[in-house]
Amino acid sequence: MNDKEIKNIKTSEDLVEFIKLKTSNSSDMYFRKVNVLEEDIYIIYNECTASTELVSNFVIRSLEDISKSNMTDEKLENIKNNLEDEKINKENLRIKKKEKLYKDLNLKLNKINEEELIDKIEKTLSICKVKKIDLKEDNIFYYLFSGFTLIVHNKKILAVETKENLDRSIQEPITEVAVKGPKDGFLENFQKNVGLIRKRLKDEHLVLNEKKIGRRSKTKVGLLYVEDIAKKEFVRYIEDKLKNIDIDGIIDSNYIVEIIEDSNKSDFPVTISTERPDVASFYLLQGRVVIIVENSPFAIVVPVFMEDFIKNIDDYYQKGSNIVLTKIIRYLALFITLFTPAFYVALTTFDQESIPTQLLVSFVTQREGVPFPAFFEATLMIISFEILRESDYRVPNVAGNTLSIVGALILGDAAVSAGIVSPIMIIVVAITTISGLMFTDINVVNALRKWRLIHLFFASIAGILGLGVSVLIFTVKMTSITSFTKPYTYPFAPVDFTQIGERILARKNIADDTKRQKILTNNLTKFNKE
């Protein structure tokens, strides 16, 4: 809204006309004129985002109450009548005095009505969240479409929160499953998301820094951090990044991720998107920063390391001593999913002498009659599995069964019977895919898929040598990734043996884990153990 437009608005009617003009007479805008204390008051709200029930029960009724309580003339009449009834003429003088008193009172009241009706309404309204709006500073449309009701009287505007509840209730997170542990997940509602974290960390140091981003969407983006744990310069760094965002709309938190990501193009995600408030709280206590975006059930955690994707919050909800093996299996799965097809192709097309004889015989027998080279066979199978996976994500649950039956039959059995692929290739691709799906973040799964194909390509050209070259490239690529200035492959490169020993392979007992990570915070002591 520019100044000229604001200057033109002189009365309530002008404002109403202005809104009608701006919204091009949108049919969901609702205007109502009420009379309070003989003053015209406009009530404006958006039918779709505001709750009509709240408007009528609290706004309109409150206004009526104001009118009633101020019907002074009637009251005066009543008192007069009463006095006449009592027939106390002697007290005429007193009545006159009283009359005068009431007249004064009435005069005062009327004055108030004229000057501070809006204030009065603000005081009397039985709704908690009320805001006076200055046309120059505030965008009335933001309030209108956020579900506020505007009460307009003589250019003065009062915004009253009458939001319709457009959110689902708190549900179990779908993408991140924990065997044990809390079952609540983030929603599309900003306040509730922050609330879910606040509920867990009732600490005055937990700071929420809120911004509205997006020219059209005006999405609330909140930066959460624990003030005395998170590194100040890091928080400022993220704040600056958020400040500089200029975009027309933020539909999901991934928009923010992509804008604020470091300039290096990495296939692996440099932020964690989590649906779990417990995960967000867990990272906040480590000194990381959580970004909550309105309308997205995924909170963003920065900075992250590759290791965080291999770790799972569930590890902290289970017995620590058993987690060692779980973690070893996860690292094993990482290597299996990256290298198995490449390794298989390299061995079977270049280095047959390194396969044990019995196994080689079995391989050769299985490949007998397969018309394609091993590389092509592997690519074919990987692509078929990827198609199956992609359609499995997209297809609604009702058709899921059909898909899996068709997929399993065609890919698993018929392809072998038809002699298109060898059974061993099915095993190789199956173990690869299963290992890849162990990682919850879809971005990690996709990045692993890309590198798996690159390794496969190199291995098919030059066997183990080629695989060595691609592993080299992979290592260089991985170690050059930074997640918001932090090295991605920490604590492997740069190497930090204490971290590897205490956190990566094993998990420290929670009672003994008194120190925070140096890379994330300057406030190292979690608590003192006597």
Add this chain to the structure above:
Amino acid sequence: MKNKIIFLLIVVVLFNGLNNSRELNDIAIVSSIAIDLDEEDNYIASAQVLNTKKTGGLSSGGSSSDGAIINVYSNKAESIQEAIRNMVDESPKKLYLAHMKLLILSEKVAKNNDILDTLDFFIRDNEGSNKFILAIAKDCSPKDLISQLTPIQTMPSQNIISSITITNKYEGISSDNRFSDNLKIMLEEGIEPVFVSLSLSGDIEEGKSEDSLKQTSPASNIKIDDLAYFKSGKMIGYLNQNDNMVYNLMENKINNAIIRVGQNEERIVAEIIKSSCKMTPKLENSKLCVDIKVDLECNITEIGQSKNLNNKENINDANEKIKDEVKKYISKYIYDCQHVYKSDIIGFGNLFYKHLNKEYKKIKEEFEKKYFPNIQVNIDVNSKLPDEGGIKKI
């Protein structure tokens, strides 16, 4: 620009490998090779190729009736390389030698030709393996040996290898030295190699058919026979039965072996469970002399009647008998080597070469003929019977 150069380098490095690529379908896995000589001194090479056809073959347990588990190709040429390479005339796939487990030479080849000369191809070939076991076909054609189908183990060559390993491990005879180990011995100073020998009995033709395997005892049998000893690269003959065991004892290669003293009611059968042998060369009055110290740990596994092992004396008595018997074996073995086989398979020459190098250099030329047969040997056998056996008295 820089990126382009790096990319080019990578491509150049990688595409070098392209010509090495080979699909699994294109190779015929050779599991063993037999080499023989014909009358005109041409090599006859036979290769046992594993049948990897989808139906039948090895993957379905090998018991399927369509097609044998192995195929044998044979070819004759002036050189071994030619003979093997030219097998593609018959075979639809190139023979792949890296998985060869067994190389069998006929007696004729071993006796007539220098072994290093014969095996030059296997030492030199870049695709070959040197982890195979070299064996001599005793009184039979090597081609027949690799054509036999064997029970229990699906892969015939694997069956033979297992037999060799097992006899070495539990009987103390035969030698499961891989070719690379043997090569080391052959190239070393003052020691002669021995090779395991295989003999074939029964109906040879019937043994090539799968019907033979359907019987409780197969038509033909491959047996691990005495060790064949060599001298100056040529095979001379076979060791006697007990010498096989003593050879392994002296080489410290015994895991388990059986020793019997006496007969019938007097018999004591002991199982050697630990053994170590140490040879120390020395010069005594300018005569070559070797101290042999053998430590044994035995376990009595069978004993004749009327022996009470509760009695310390009886145990000591048994122990002494075992000692004497082993001593007898060793002295006979050394006598055989010196005077019957006339081959330094014990490695006395090597011993002097290593420990008394100066003296050895002087007599090197005449060592074999003049000194070797006259080396004095002091044998000291120590035996322990830590466990007298579970049953002390019946």
